[in-house]
Amino acid sequence: xxxxxxxxxxxxxxxxxxxxxxxxxxxxxxxxxxxxxxxxxxxxxxxxxxxxxxxxxxxxxxxxxxxxxxxxxxxxxxxxxxxxxxxxxxxxxxxxxxxxxxxxxxxxxxxxxxxxxxxxxxxxxxxxxxxxxxxxxx
Amino acid sequence: xxxxxxxxxxxxxxxxxxxxxxxxxxxxxxxxxxxxxxxxxxxxxxxxxxxxxxxxxxxxxxxxxxxxxxxxxxxxxxxxxxxxxxxxxxxxxxxxxxxxxxxxxxxxxxxxxxxxxxxxxxxxxxxxxxxxxxxxxxxxxxxxxxxxxxxxxxxxxxxxxxxxxxxxxxxxxxxxxxxxxxxxxxxxx
Numbered sequence: 424x425x426x427x428x429x430x431x432x433x434x435x436x437x438x439x440x441x442x443x444x445x446x447x448x449x450x451x452x453x454x455x456x457x458x459x460x461x462x463x464x465x466x467x468x469x470x471x472x473x474x475x476x477x478x479x480x481x482x483x484x485x486x487x488x489x490x491x492x493x494x495x496x497x498x499x500x501x502x503x504x505x506x507x508x509x510x511x512x513x514x515x516x517x518x519x520x521x522x523x524x525x526x527x528x529x530x531x532x533x534x535x536x537x538x539x540x541x542x543x544x545x546x547x548x549x550x551x552x553x554x555x556x557x558x559x560x561x
Numbered sequence: 562x563x564x565x566x567x568x569x570x571x572x573x574x575x576x577x578x579x580x581x582x583x584x585x586x587x588x589x590x591x592x593x594x595x596x597x598x599x600x601x602x603x604x605x606x607x608x609x610x611x612x613x614x615x616x617x618x619x620x621x622x623x624x625x626x627x628x629x630x631x632x633x634x635x636x637x638x639x640x641x642x643x644x645x646x647x648x649x650x651x652x653x654x655x656x657x658x659x660x661x662x663x664x665x666x667x668x669x670x671x672x673x674x675x676x677x678x679x680x681x682x683x684x685x686x687x688x689x690x691x692x693x694x695x696x697x698x699x700x701x702x703x704x705x706x707x708x709x710x711x712x713x714x715x716x717x718x719x720x721x722x723x724x725x726x727x728x729x730x731x732x733x734x735x736x737x738x739x740x741x742x743x744x745x746x747x748x749x750x
Contacts, residue, residue: 505660506635506728507724507725507728530667533663533665534662534664537663538662
């Protein structure tokens, strides 16, 4: 019986630690973009929250900006521009679920950048936007 | 003493399962309705819409978590029974141009969702084509949809609480459960 208990305890610990591998922190995701940017951008130093904010709030040749749906305060709830469906706050400082899954982050950058810029975003653009969202104070 | 052991093992098992559940939900998505959706019960079969001139249950008790998560990210997850298979195939085949937005999905997710849609789709008899002879993609442009809603005034469609015919939930209060029964319709005034 003691063996059983040990076995179960062990599996709990193992499973719990396995799961944390999937979920990353926004900082880890940003760090990966930083590593990538260094190989893509000449003289790259770091991402800029200021540039990120400008990028986020401006339009880029289409009707929509990032702020159209996510509002100009990404600490607040947004609303989909076509369907009016509520969008949870985008800043990880207001919504702990944001920027914890690299695949999901990439999926939405790809989709939303196509909607806003008619192309995919560069690593620099993604990192700047993330730096902006992570710098916001609730 | 044996009882105590049993109790301990059960407790640990419960902890294991709970922690797994919590982590998975965290790693999974921001769709909080998931649980509620899959727990929905009591709907009968997949049924056909408009068979006797009334909205039937569209059978999303045959739910698919991936469908629910992905298709409800920007709008309500429209039940598979609202379109025939050829329409779903055409729609899912052009997700990067999904009614004006990019809704692209990776191949793996597509493999999980498309069969669920086509297998539970509306009957072939309801297949409609648009002017170009291609499968109808907009549920709200199908003949049966128009017929079902022919008593709705233009003012209601345009009202602030409805705004768009794609906004099922404005009137069909149980649409997210796949239930379009008229008893649950409340037209906002």
